[in-house]
Amino acid sequence: MPKLGIEFDEEAQKQLEIPLGERELYPTVGKYVAEILREQGVTVAWGVPGGHIWHFVDAISRIGIKLVIFGHEQNAVYAAEGYTQVTQKPAVAFGTVGPGTGNAFSAMQQAFLSNSPIIFLGGGIEQEHDNLYNTIQESIMAEFFEHVTKWAQRCFYPWSVKQFLTRGFRIATTAPYGPVAFELGVDCLFMKDEARAHYWGAFFPQHADYLPDWRQEDTRKPIASGADPASIEKAAKAICEAKKPFMILGDYAAWDQAGPELEEFINLTQIPFNTRRIGRAAVSEKHELHHRGFPPFRNEFDLMLPIGLKVGFFDGYAGGWPESVQIAPSNDYVWTYINTKAELVGNTKVVMKQLNECIKKNGYDQIGPERTEWAERCKKSMSEAIESRKARAYKYGPDHPRYQSKDVLHFGYCSQIIREVNEELYGSAVRVSIDGYTMSDFVMPYLCFTRPGSCITANDQAGVGHGVGQAIGASIGDLENGSRIPFLSLMGDSGMCNAAMDIHVAVQYKLPIVYMISNNGGWMPGMKYPWYGPNWDILGDQDIVGGKWLDIDITGEERSLDTRYDKLADVFAGNGPILGQVCNREEKFREQLKEAYDHAEKHGPVLMNCLMDQHLVNKAVIGPVYSLMYVHLPWDELPLRGKHSRRSTMKGFLPALDNMPEMPVFDSWEPLTEEEFGYEPKLDYFK
Numbered sequence: 001m002p003k004l005g006i007e008f009d010e011e012a013q014k015q016l017e018i019p020l021g022e023r024e025l026y027p028t029v030g031k032y033v034a035e036i037l038r039e040q041g042v043t044v045a046w047g048v049p050g051g052h053i054w055h056f057v058d059a060i061s062r063i064g065i066k067l068v069i070f071g072h073e074q075n076a077v078y079a080a081e082g083y084t085q086v087t088q089k090p091a092v093a094f095g096t097v098g099p100g101t102g103n104a105f106s107a108m109q110q111a112f113l114s115n116s117p118i119i120f121l122g123g124g125i126e127q128e129h130d131n132l133y134n135t136i137q138e139s140i141m142a143e144f145f146e147h148v149t150k151w152a153q154r155c156f157y158p159w160s161v162k163q164f165l166t167r168g169f170r171i172a173t174t175a176p177y178g179p180v181a182f183e184l185g186v187d188c189l190f191m192k193d194e195a196r197a198h199y200w201g202a203f204f205p206q207h208a209d210y211l212p213d214w215r216q217e218d219t220r221k222p223i224a225s226g227a228d229p230a231s232i233e234k235a236a237k238a239i240c241e242a243k244k245p246f247m248i249l250g251d252y253a254a255w256d257q258a259g260p261e262l263e264e265f266i267n268l269t270q271i272p273f274n275t276r277r278i279g280r281a282a283v284s285e286k287h288e289l290h291h292r293g294f295p296p297f298r299n300e301f302d303l304m305l306p307i308g309l310k311v312g313f314f315d316g317y318a319g320g321w322p323e324s325v326q327i328a329p330s331n332d333y334v335w336t337y338i339n340t341k342a343e344l345v346g347n348t349k350v351v352m353k354q355l356n357e358c359i360k361k362n363g364y365d366q367i368g369p370e371r372t373e374w375a376e377r378c379k380k381s382m383s384e385a386i387e388s389r390k391a392r393a394y395k396y397g398p399d400h401p402r403y404q405s406k407d408v409l410h411f412g413y414c415s416q417i418i419r420e421v422n423e424e425l426y427g428s429a430v431r432v433s434i435d436g437y438t439m440s441d442f443v444m445p446y447l448c449f450t451r452p453g454s455c456i457t458a459n460d461q462a463g464v465g466h467g468v469g470q471a472i473g474a475s476i477g478d479l480e481n482g483s484r485i486p487f488l489s490l491m492g493d494s495g496m497c498n499a500a501m502d503i504h505v506a507v508q509y510k511l512p513i514v515y516m517i518s519n520n521g522g523w524m525p526g527m528k529y530p531w532y533g534p535n536w537d538i539l540g541d542q543d544i545v546g547g548k549w550l551d552i553d554i555t556g557e558e559r560s561l562d563t564r565y566d567k568l569a570d571v572f573a574g575n576g577p578i579l580g581q582v583c584n585r586e587e588k589f590r591e592q593l594k595e596a597y598d599h600a601e602k603h604g605p606v607l608m609n610c611l612m613d614q615h616l617v618n619k620a621v622i623g624p625v626y627s628l629m630y631v632h633l634p635w636d637e638l639p640l641r642g643k644h645s646r647r648s649t650m651k652g653f654l655p656a657l658d659n660m661p662e663m664p665v666f667d668s669w670e671p672l673t674e675e676e677f678g679y680e681p682k683l684d685y686f687k
């Protein structure tokens with residue numbers, strides 16, 4: 001048990017020569033903050049300190065809560081997110097007024113979009129300066145966080161802090177979950193508690209008062225309730241009658257820790273299921289009815305069951321779905337654009353229990369031959385997909401002529417090897433964060449997970465740079481749960497440029513993280529082949545490879561593949577053991593990954609600088625969304641691959657295309673060949 005500050009220990013206070021408060025401000029807001037965090041079961045707080053917030057940051061430490069200090073607040077909030085997604089406990093992050101809270105913004109927005117319950121504690125300025133902009137670091141974070149939190153509150157009175165924070169934890173963990181932010185500014189921190197006697201609320205103290213352990217032993221637990229029983233009956237009947245149902249487990253399958261109930265449901269009903277985002281592996285993906293993605297015969301589905309799933313952009317807004325039974329953690333997760341037979345609103349664990357009981361009571365678990373045949377077809381489809389994905393990946397393996405002769409790796413081959421090594425060494429229990437745009441496309445169908453909260457992403461934020469912090473938070477969450485299975489953080493080189501200096505935190509705590517950097521020399525370099533030409537030829541002369549600007553030779557929108565991310569290991573080595581590797585030969589990749597896991601498990605982080613084939617691109621880049629992004633580019637200036645994509649995906653939207661000959665979209669796994677350029681690249685990217 002860590003030593004507690006005197007201000008938290010009434011017995012120790014009695015021994016003091018001069019009572020607390022006679023030589024220092026007491027009681028303090030810091031004490032209030034720390035006590036609530038303790039009451040809520042917080043064990044770690046993530047952030048960057050600063051002058052305005054020392055007051056509560058050191059109180060948090062003195063009460064026995066671990067501070068994990070970052071260089072950038074964005075990474076601290078990402079770490080809080082990784083932690084909450086792995087532990088399903090709310091997480092606390094902090095940053096100082098102005099630059100600190102400003103830096104946290106993007107990660108807070110991500111937490112909002114991914115429903116991560118983060119309690120952000122920030123600093124604030126004294127109110128009398130409002131709108132003068134004449135004091136240091138002036139900003140009103142409660143106002144700018146308003147858009148990306150469930151509740152952003154500027155706090156003025158010390159005596160309301162405890163009840164505000166108590167409410168904050170409740171709001172953050174009420175579905176849909178999400179971040180809350182408290183601005184604990186100078187007025188609040190330095191006002192004497194005794195001022196309360198002169199405040200009007202002193203007449204009615206109870207409404208602002210904090211009630212210790214307000215839900216008694218349940219104070220730390222999210223509030224959970226079930227669905228309307230009549231809707232349960234209706235849903236169970238629809239589920240029983242469906243012949244070809246399919247199910248998608250979303251985030252709340254994980255947040256609500258509904259794995260056992262979901263597994264029972266799947267076994268009772270024999271419904272094949274896919275899992276998404278942190279809901280991945282809410283039921284292990286090794287379950288025989290798990291189907292990664294939809295089967296090719298998805299148009300035969302006759303009932304869809306989205307479970308705690310945000311059915312948004314990345315689910316095509318339910319396009320092509322049959323009617324559904326929606327199981328949602330709150331009304332906000334009931335999607336009105338879905339044709340719905342029944343909706344069950346409540347905590348996923350509780351609702352699934354209700355549903356299972358109803359199914360058993362009515363004998364709906366007597367599975368007919370049609371359902372059995374459906375389940376068998378889906379199982380077969382999954383095992384065939386696993387085999388064909390494997391065959392496709394090996395086609396681009398070490399025996400492929402391109403990878404025999406070039407010192408680069410194919411994203412697809414690496415994805416298959418990651419799958420195999422994760423299974424061989426850890427039975428697929430490795431958690432993974434997905435940063436790096438090109439890798440995210442290739443690797444997703446290859447990953448196999450067995451534990452909920454295993455697939456950590458930027459969710460709808462789709463940002464880059466989150467993986468560094470998320471890996472740190474997730475690893476610490478896993479260590480708290482007693483697991484030292486390494487965490488695989490799939491980083492793009494752009495995410496590294498954004499966030500990598502905070503890897504020092506991973507080194508300091510000897511965290512078992514393998515940062516695998518898919519280094520393709522920039523942000524989506526493969527994008528130039530369909531849309532810009534090998535030299536970024538469509539851009540202005542000052543930005544094209546070979547151009548001159550301020551007498552500087554311009555090398556296009558790329559970084560050198562020789563950017564040595566592995567050498568950050570030397571930079572950070574003073575903080576603890578860290579290994580850097582260069583991976584550029586496919587035949588060595590498997591052994592290097594194993595070596596990386598071994599080092600991570602035994603000693604600490606690893607940086608795998610993987611030199612990737614720059615001629616590959618996320619297939620979305622040649623799909624309809626990017627074709628629309630680049631719809632402004634003149635047809636005659638487009639390279640061949642771009643013409644093909646526009647022709648096949650923008651038909652109807654651009655009627656002139658309809659009269660042109662068919663042009664199939666290129667296979668995104670097939671690296672661009674030299675002949676395809678049509679003209680010489682000015683730099684030799686094949687070296």
Ligand SMILES: Cc1ncc(C[n+]2csc(CCOP(=O)(O)OP(=O)(O)O)c2C)c(N)n1
Pocket residue numbers: 435436437438439462463464465491492493494495518520522523524525
């Ligand atoms: C913070 C942030 N800035 C900009 C973007 C826009 N963006 C989307 S993908 C991408 C490139 C990512 O590059 P990298 O991580 O190196 O992956 P690659 O596609 O090169 O494999 C960018 C800049 C973003 N998603 N997030």
Ligand SMILES: [Mg+2]
Pocket residue numbers: 492493494518519520521522523524525
């Ligand atoms: Mg890149």
